[in-house]
Amino acid sequence: xxxxxxxxxxxxxxxxxxxxxxxxxxxxxxxxxxxxxxxxxxxxxxxxxxxxxxxxxxxxxxxxxxxxxxxxxxxxxxxxxxxxxxxxxxxxxxxxxxxxxxxxxxxxxxxxxxxxxxxxxxxxxxxxxxxxxxxxxxxxxxxxxxxxxxxxxxxxxxxxxxxxxxxxxxxxxxxxxxxxxxxxxxxxxxxxxxxxxxxxxxxxxxxxxxxxxxxxxxxxxxxxxxxxxxxxxxxxxxxxxxxxxxxxxxxxxxxxxxxxxxxxxxxxxxxxxxxxxxxxxxxxxxxxxxxxxxxxxxxxxxxxxxxxxxxxxxxxxxxxxxxxxxxxxxxxxxxxxxxxxxxxxxxxxxxxxxxxxxxxxxxxxxxxxxxxxxxxxxxxxxxxxxxxxxxxxxxxxxxxxxxxxxxxxxxxxxxxxxxxxxxxxxxxxxxxxxxxxxxxxxxxxxxxxxxxxxxxxxxxxxxxxxxxxxxxxxxxxxxxx
Amino acid sequence: xxxxxxxxxxxxxxxxxxxxxxxxxxxxxxxxxxxxxxxxxxxxxxxxxxxxxxxxxxxxxxxxxxxxxxxxxxxxxxxxxxxxxxxxxxxxxxxxxxxxxxxxxxxxxxxxxxxxxxxxxxxxxxxxxxxxxxxxxxxxxxxxxxxxxxxxxxxxxxxxxxxxxxxxxxxxxxxxxxxxxxxxxxxxxxxxxxxxxxxxxxxxxxxxxxxxxxxxxxxxxxxxxxxxxxxxxxxxxxxxxxxxxxxxxxxxxxxxxxxxxxxxxxxxxxxxxxxxxxxxxxxxxxxxxxxxxxxxxxxxxxxxxxxxxxxxxxxxxxxxxxxxxxxxxxxxxxxxxxxxxxxxxxxxxxxxxxxxxxxxxxxxxxxxxxxxxxxxxxxxxxxxxxxxxxxxxxxxxxxxxxxxxxxxxxxxxxxxxxxxxxxxxxxxxxxxxxxxxxxxxxxxxxxxxxxxxxxxxxxxxxxxxxxxxxxxxxxxxxxxx
Numbered sequence: 001x002x003x004x005x006x007x008x009x010x011x012x013x014x015x016x017x018x019x020x021x022x023x024x025x026x027x028x029x030x031x032x033x034x035x036x037x038x039x040x041x042x043x044x045x046x047x048x049x050x051x052x053x054x055x056x057x058x059x060x061x062x063x064x065x066x067x068x069x070x071x072x073x074x075x076x077x078x079x080x081x082x083x084x085x086x087x088x089x090x091x092x093x094x095x096x097x098x099x100x101x102x103x104x105x106x107x108x109x110x111x112x113x114x115x116x117x118x119x120x121x122x123x124x125x126x127x128x129x130x131x132x133x134x135x136x137x138x139x140x141x142x143x144x145x146x147x148x149x150x151x152x153x154x155x156x157x158x159x160x161x162x163x164x165x166x167x168x169x170x171x172x173x174x175x176x177x178x179x180x181x182x183x184x185x186x187x188x189x190x191x192x193x194x195x196x197x198x199x200x201x202x203x204x205x206x207x208x209x210x211x212x213x214x215x216x217x218x219x220x221x222x223x224x225x226x227x228x229x230x231x232x233x234x235x236x237x238x239x240x241x242x243x244x245x246x247x248x249x250x251x252x253x254x255x256x257x258x259x260x261x262x263x264x265x266x267x268x269x270x271x272x273x274x275x276x277x278x279x280x281x282x283x284x285x286x287x288x289x290x291x292x293x294x295x296x297x298x299x300x301x302x303x304x305x306x307x308x309x310x311x312x313x314x315x316x317x318x319x320x321x322x323x324x325x326x327x328x329x330x331x332x333x334x335x336x337x338x339x340x341x342x343x344x345x346x347x348x349x350x351x352x353x354x355x356x357x358x359x360x361x362x363x364x365x366x367x368x369x370x371x372x373x374x375x376x377x378x379x380x381x382x383x384x385x386x387x388x389x390x391x392x393x394x395x396x397x398x399x400x401x402x403x404x405x406x407x408x409x410x411x412x413x414x415x416x417x418x419x420x421x422x423x424x425x426x427x428x429x430x431x432x433x434x435x436x437x438x439x440x441x442x443x444x445x446x447x448x449x450x451x452x453x454x455x456x457x458x459x460x461x462x463x464x465x466x467x468x469x470x471x472x473x474x475x476x477x478x479x480x481x
Numbered sequence: 482x483x484x485x486x487x488x489x490x491x492x493x494x495x496x497x498x499x500x501x502x503x504x505x506x507x508x509x510x511x512x513x514x515x516x517x518x519x520x521x522x523x524x525x526x527x528x529x530x531x532x533x534x535x536x537x538x539x540x541x542x543x544x545x546x547x548x549x550x551x552x553x554x555x556x557x558x559x560x561x562x563x564x565x566x567x568x569x570x571x572x573x574x575x576x577x578x579x580x581x582x583x584x585x586x587x588x589x590x591x592x593x594x595x596x597x598x599x600x601x602x603x604x605x606x607x608x609x610x611x612x613x614x615x616x617x618x619x620x621x622x623x624x625x626x627x628x629x630x631x632x633x634x635x636x637x638x639x640x641x642x643x644x645x646x647x648x649x650x651x652x653x654x655x656x657x658x659x660x661x662x663x664x665x666x667x668x669x670x671x672x673x674x675x676x677x678x679x680x681x682x683x684x685x686x687x688x689x690x691x692x693x694x695x696x697x698x699x700x701x702x703x704x705x706x707x708x709x710x711x712x713x714x715x716x717x718x719x720x721x722x723x724x725x726x727x728x729x730x731x732x733x734x735x736x737x738x739x740x741x742x743x744x745x746x747x748x749x750x751x752x753x754x755x756x757x758x759x760x761x762x763x764x765x766x767x768x769x770x771x772x773x774x775x776x777x778x779x780x781x782x783x784x785x786x787x788x789x790x791x792x793x794x795x796x797x798x799x800x801x802x803x804x805x806x807x808x809x810x811x812x813x814x815x816x817x818x819x820x821x822x823x824x825x826x827x828x829x830x831x832x833x834x835x836x837x838x839x840x841x842x843x844x845x846x847x848x849x850x851x852x853x854x855x856x857x858x859x860x861x862x863x864x865x866x867x868x869x870x871x872x873x874x875x876x877x878x879x880x881x882x883x884x885x886x887x888x889x890x891x892x893x894x895x896x897x898x899x900x901x902x903x904x905x906x907x908x909x910x911x912x913x914x915x916x917x918x919x920x921x922x923x924x925x926x927x928x929x930x931x932x933x934x935x936x937x938x939x940x941x942x943x944x945x946x947x948x949x950x951x952x953x954x955x956x957x958x959x960x961x962x
Contacts, residue, residue: 031601066530067520070515120512
């Protein structure tokens with residue numbers, strides 16, 4: 001156990017805070033020795049796994065079926081869709097040898113699985129009766145990022161969920177995009193308390209091979225935008241290349257309509273850590289915390305020890321009986337050092353039991369987000385814990401939303417935009433929709449046009465604040481990760 | 482839905498039966514186009530996932546913590562342990578390029594993760610207080626098999642669990658091996674009904690880099706032995722190479738003691754399918770079946786339909802309320818075709834509801850293993866289902882054990898062994914323990930010495946039946962996959 005008696009300045013230096021908390025809390029280890037590849041340590045992996053299962057549950061409830069496709073994609077399949085190969089060519093790892101032999105055909109590690117999955121869909125789908133087909137896999141993908149990597153945020157290996165869906169009409173694709181937004185909302189916002197906007201990407205920033213791309217973006221504490229998931233309306237582009245066809249009710253051959261949805265699990269974990277953490281370390285929602293309740297028995301002699309541990313043992317039993325992930329810290333540290341340590345680890349609720357708690361029939365309950373202690377009568381313990389868990393999530397969401405909304409800034413003029421440009425806001429303004437205008441903005445301010453919002457109705461009111469031409473939509477611009 | 486009105490001859494031709502059931506029941510699809518790589522379809526993947534979770538639960542209950550290490554292992558780490566690299570050199574896939582660049586150092590896809598994990602253990606472990614360290618990952622590994630591949634059994638990509646454990650003494654390693662045997666017994670035998678023996682491999686057949694290797698082996702219906710898991714006592718071999726050291730209580734540096742355990746998830750799925758299946762298709766234990774109960778409503782006109790569906794709907798609600806994975810088949814097939822189809826899929830329990838069931842207040846329950854129908858009073862439905870689930874597992878285990886034990890054949894002479902040699906038995910006989918003797922046996926009969934049993938006490942009674950020298954142990958020999 002490391003002693004954590006210093007403060008981590010999250011606001012003063014988010015980047016340093018982030019690196020230090022990943023290491024201190026044993027989320028990931030960056031010392032693996034291969035750029036962009038990290039080790040997920042048990043504390044971090046358990047959080048990642050819980051987040052994964054939250055999404056899996058929502059997806060399966062909506063009829064997506066789990067499957068597993070190979071990590072290797074033969075070059076002949078990978079190269080089939082022209083835009084797709086162009087978009088990913090410089091980003092893939094190639095397996096060219098096995099043992100001491102050169103392979104006859106090289107294969108890439110999946111950077112995403114359209115080209116692994118759709119040849120199989122062509123085999124499985126023959127009739128409109130086989131549709132819709134909604135499948136997903138939870139796996140790791142590989143991209144040879146040439147930008148600076150950052151653990152959980154920009155990696156060469158990252159865990160994600162990808163869903164791949166086939167329909168008989170465009171309308172169903174659009175409906176699927178709405179469903180994906182709902183899945184993201186249920187988990188990312190409702191369960192994890194991470195606010196986000198849904199932006200349709202401009203045409204120059206679409207997923208390679210997609211008709212339309214919708215990105216889910218949050219803001220990190222340093223004000224940079226983080227894309228945490230994307231859903232793509234593929235239309236018939238891939239189905240025409242991979243011959244994903246079906247006979248309609250009139251026995252006519254039709255190309256299928258497709259969508260896919262990529263959920264960036266490690267980025268969501270990064271956003272969770274960054275959104276709720278404070279200078280004391282992690283602050284975790286109850287549902288995702290690997291340890292939900294830590295119990296610290298406090299005693300100063302053997303006599304106290306006996307009664308304190310007796311009561312603590314009973315409390316632990318009670319907690320576990322109710323399915324709570326509880327841990328009793330019997331290490332030789334001082335109570336103060338234990339408090340610091342488990343606060344740093346983000347454990348939502350701490351129970352302290354000392355002599356007073358034994359003799360007066362209560363326990364002291366500490367709540368991580370507010371750093372508040374309360375007395376709870378023994379018989380109220382379990383109920384209190386679940387109540388605090390709910391209240392804490394609401395509080396974390398309230399804070400996160402407030403912070404997020406404060407940083408969505410509607411600006412009326414280029415002057416205002418340029419004056420405030422910097423890492424801190426999602427700027428919203430009337431925009432002409434042209435690439436040249438976006439490029440100029442990016443060069444001059446670092447701000448990138450991330451798209452137009454589709455989860456709320458917004459119409460431009462005047463002309464493009466950058467060039468004065470007719471505005472096509474209200475654009476969201478930020479400095480992205 | 483395919484019509485399955487023919488029988489699959491499992492005994493007559495196991496190999497064909499196996500291939501056909503994997504395809505018909507949509508377990509895996511072998512048409513991916515890359516030798517040794519298959520697609521796990523939802524029905525197969527759900528089974529694989531349940532088996533995985535059974536093991537994870539047992540491991541975590543015993544203090545193993547989940548983690549995730551990279552799929553790529555840099556060549557410099559992979560090459561460190563001499564025996565290990567020698568054993569795996571011809572079996573690994575190499576990533577040598579990314580985008581259009583040649584990588585400065587090539588990296589292999591993990592064939593197993595000792596060389597990925599132990600450099601990290603060297604960073605994490607410094608004191609005896611950090612021990613024991615018990616970690617695992619559920620992932621996929623990659624081996625360039627040059628033998629003929631066979632889905633789930635011999636693949637170039639296969640899902641497995643690997644545990645990697647560090648201790649301060651040899652005794653704890655030995656205790657860990659016993660614990661691994663218990664984990665395997667709990668899941669493979671108790672929950673899945675797959676019988677196996679635990680064999681210590683002869684010295685020439687150990688895992689590259691291990692001091693001792695223990696294999697868990699079952700027999701497939703064609704009489705060939707299938708290794709479904711292995712646990713290795715690594716001793717200090719790897720710890721010396723990777724500098725996994727700890728300071729003991731006297732502040733002295735010590736090399737750590739290690740074990741690792743590889744659980745062949747896809748082979749266990751193969752054994753599950755092979756052990757319990759029959760000529761009608763799959764027969765699945767209740768706990769692992771993706772669909773545990775299928776409900777077939779039977780009606781011949783709209784009036785019947787109304788009442789039958791009303792009762793069926795209520796039954797479905799009741800089933801789901803009790804957490805049972807139930808599916809109601811409302812497709813347009815005849816009841817007979819549905820019966821065949823779901824029997825082929827191995828659904829443990831079928832409920833039939835027709836007019837008679839409605840008017841007389843019962844349901845007809847069909848049990849897959851015995852192919853028996855019984856009447857169950859409505860109010861007894863849930864209780865009956867759980868009772869049948871238990872009874873069915875016991876029946877499957879009873880049959881499997883009987884079959885398995887019948888095929889463990891103790892032989893007293895070389896003549897008897899050579900006469901009966903062939904695919905069908907685990908032969909047990911007094912053996913000298915020498916490689917030359919084993920090689921001669923293999924050449925002449927195809928039988929391989931798989932090792933000596935360590936889960937039961939067995940001592941040799943006389944001299945080696947092959948060469949007449951002093952017997953060192955009772956050897957188990959079989960034709961392996």
